[in-house]
Amino acid sequence: MFDKSRHRVLVIAEAANPEWVSVPLVGWSLATALRQVAEVHIVTQLRNRDAFLRAGLTERLDFTAIDSEALARPAWKLAERLRMGEGKGWTMVQAVNALSYPWFERLVWQRFGDEIRSGAWHVVHRVTPLSPTVPSSLAGRCARAGVPFVLGPLNGGVPWPRGFETERRAEREWLSYLRGAYKMLPGRNATLDQAAAILVGSRHTESEIPSRYRDKTFYIPENGIDPARFNRAASPAPGGLRACFVGRLVPYKGPDMLLDAAADLLRDGRLTLEMIGDGPMGADLRAQAARLGIAHAITFHGWKDHREVQDIMARCHLLSFPSIREFGGGVVLEAMALGVVPLIVDYAGPGELVVPGTGLKVPCGTRADIVAGFARELARLAETPERLAPMAAAARQRVQSHFTWERKAEQVAAVHDWIRQGQSVTKPCFF
The missing domain is CATH 3.40.50.2000 (Glycogen Phosphorylase B;)
Structure with a gap:
C-alpha cells in the first residue's frame, strides 16, 4: 500500500478545494504540494469529493472524503443565518462551524485510528481549519499512539485597527470583540501541548502562541502561488x-x-x-x-x-x-x-x-x-x-x-524532518 522509501504523511484538510478560493484553496494547494515531497493521503470533507475527482485524484488511493454532513450542513445553514449578510460576519461563521468540526475529527479517527496506531503514517498533519481557535482531538490521540501531530498553518484574528469601527460594524463583526476568549476554551492548550510542531501563518498568530511552545513553532506565511495559475509577466501598456x-x-x-x-x-x-x-x-x-x-x-x-x-x-x-x-x-x-x-x-x-x-x-x-x-x-x-x-x-x-507552493512544501517537509530526527538538529528557519 505504501512506498516505504518515502516519508508518509496523513494530511487532514477538512476545507480543501481547487475550485474555491480563500481557506479551501490554501488547504488544497498545500495538501497537494506535499505530494511532491512525501507519500501523502489527504483526508477532506465530503463536499470536496467531486472537485478532487475532477482534479484527477483517485479516491481511496490519493484521498478519503469524510461524510460529516449530519452536523456540518446544519451548522453552515445556521452560520449563514447569523452572519446577517452575504460575505459578512466571518468571525461568527468560524465560531458556528467550529462547533461541528470535532465530529469530523471523530470520524477521521474512526477511519484511520488503527492505521495511525500501527505506524502506517510517519506524521499526521492538520492543514485546515486554519483558525487557531479550533482545537484538535487528533493531537492527543496521535501523541498517545506515538505519531507526531503537526498543526497549521494557523492564522486569523488580526485585531481591527483603531479608527475603523464603522467598517467593523459594516462587516457585522460583533463576535470579534470576544474573540480572545478562545484562549480559555477547553482543548486549546492541550492541542498546542500535544502537537509536535505548530506552523503559524502570521506574526500576529505567532504572538498568540504561549511562550512555552515557541521552541516548536515555525513561521511560514499562509499563502502561496501556483505558477500554473499565475504565469504571466506584467507588461503595462505605454502611457501613464x-x-x-x-x-x-x-x-x-x-x-x-x-x-x-x-x-x-x-x-x-x-x-x-x-x-x-x-x-x-x-x-x-x-x-x-x-x-x-x-x-x-x-x-x-x-x-x-x-x-x-x-x-x-x-x-x-x-x-x-x-x-x-x-x-x-x-x-x-x-x-x-x-x-x-x-x-x-x-x-x-x-x-x-x-x-x-x-x-x-x-x-x-x-x-x-x-x-x-x-x-x-x-x-x-x-x-x-x-x-x-x-x-x-x-x-x-x-x-x-x-512563496511557490513547491517551496512551501519543501519548508513543511523540513519541519517534518526536524521532528523525525528527534529535534536533535538545528531548528529550521525560513523567513
Missing part, C-alpha cells in the same frame, strides 16, 4: 501609470479610500485604475467616482475568473490595495508573482509579505492618514515611474524563492 485593485468591494478593503487618494492623478490623466471585484459597495463607488470627476479613468470590471484577473493585472504597473485587515494577503503575492508592484497598508498579512525593495508600504493610521499616504506614494510613482521596474523584478524573485 496604471494601477489595479483586486478584492471584494467592502469597507475594510478600502476601495473608497483608494478613489479619494488617487483622485487628482485620475482626474488629470496621470493614472488609470482597474477595479476588479464585486460587492455591496459597488454602486456607491461608481457614484463616488462620478462625484469626484474621475469615472472616465476607472474601469469597474466586477467579478472575474482568475485567468481574466491575471490578464488585467498584467496590464498594470501597480496593485493599489489599502485593505486594513488581511490575514494572509494572497492577492499581494499574486501581484508580486506577475511583477506588479504592491502598494499596501503596513499591517497584518500584506505588511509581512512586502519587504524593502519589493513594494511600497503606507503606515496603518487613521482613514485620513492612509488616504494621504496612498496619495503621496502614487504621486511619487507618477513622477518617477523608473522606480517600478527594479521593485517588480525583486517582487517576482521573492515569490519564486519563498
Whole structure:
C-alpha cells in the first residue's frame, strides 16, 4: 500500500478545494504540494469529493472524503443565518462551524485510528481549519499512539485597527470583540501541548502562541502561488501609470479610500485604475467616482475568473490595495508573482509579505492618514515611474524563492524532518 522509501504523511484538510478560493484553496494547494515531497493521503470533507475527482485524484488511493454532513450542513445553514449578510460576519461563521468540526475529527479517527496506531503514517498533519481557535482531538490521540501531530498553518484574528469601527460594524463583526476568549476554551492548550510542531501563518498568530511552545513553532506565511495559475509577466501598456485593485468591494478593503487618494492623478490623466471585484459597495463607488470627476479613468470590471484577473493585472504597473485587515494577503503575492508592484497598508498579512525593495508600504493610521499616504506614494510613482521596474523584478524573485507552493512544501517537509530526527538538529528557519 505504501512506498516505504518515502516519508508518509496523513494530511487532514477538512476545507480543501481547487475550485474555491480563500481557506479551501490554501488547504488544497498545500495538501497537494506535499505530494511532491512525501507519500501523502489527504483526508477532506465530503463536499470536496467531486472537485478532487475532477482534479484527477483517485479516491481511496490519493484521498478519503469524510461524510460529516449530519452536523456540518446544519451548522453552515445556521452560520449563514447569523452572519446577517452575504460575505459578512466571518468571525461568527468560524465560531458556528467550529462547533461541528470535532465530529469530523471523530470520524477521521474512526477511519484511520488503527492505521495511525500501527505506524502506517510517519506524521499526521492538520492543514485546515486554519483558525487557531479550533482545537484538535487528533493531537492527543496521535501523541498517545506515538505519531507526531503537526498543526497549521494557523492564522486569523488580526485585531481591527483603531479608527475603523464603522467598517467593523459594516462587516457585522460583533463576535470579534470576544474573540480572545478562545484562549480559555477547553482543548486549546492541550492541542498546542500535544502537537509536535505548530506552523503559524502570521506574526500576529505567532504572538498568540504561549511562550512555552515557541521552541516548536515555525513561521511560514499562509499563502502561496501556483505558477500554473499565475504565469504571466506584467507588461503595462505605454502611457501613464496604471494601477489595479483586486478584492471584494467592502469597507475594510478600502476601495473608497483608494478613489479619494488617487483622485487628482485620475482626474488629470496621470493614472488609470482597474477595479476588479464585486460587492455591496459597488454602486456607491461608481457614484463616488462620478462625484469626484474621475469615472472616465476607472474601469469597474466586477467579478472575474482568475485567468481574466491575471490578464488585467498584467496590464498594470501597480496593485493599489489599502485593505486594513488581511490575514494572509494572497492577492499581494499574486501581484508580486506577475511583477506588479504592491502598494499596501503596513499591517497584518500584506505588511509581512512586502519587504524593502519589493513594494511600497503606507503606515496603518487613521482613514485620513492612509488616504494621504496612498496619495503621496502614487504621486511619487507618477513622477518617477523608473522606480517600478527594479521593485517588480525583486517582487517576482521573492515569490519564486519563498512563496511557490513547491517551496512551501519543501519548508513543511523540513519541519517534518526536524521532528523525525528527534529535534536533535538545528531548528529550521525560513523567513
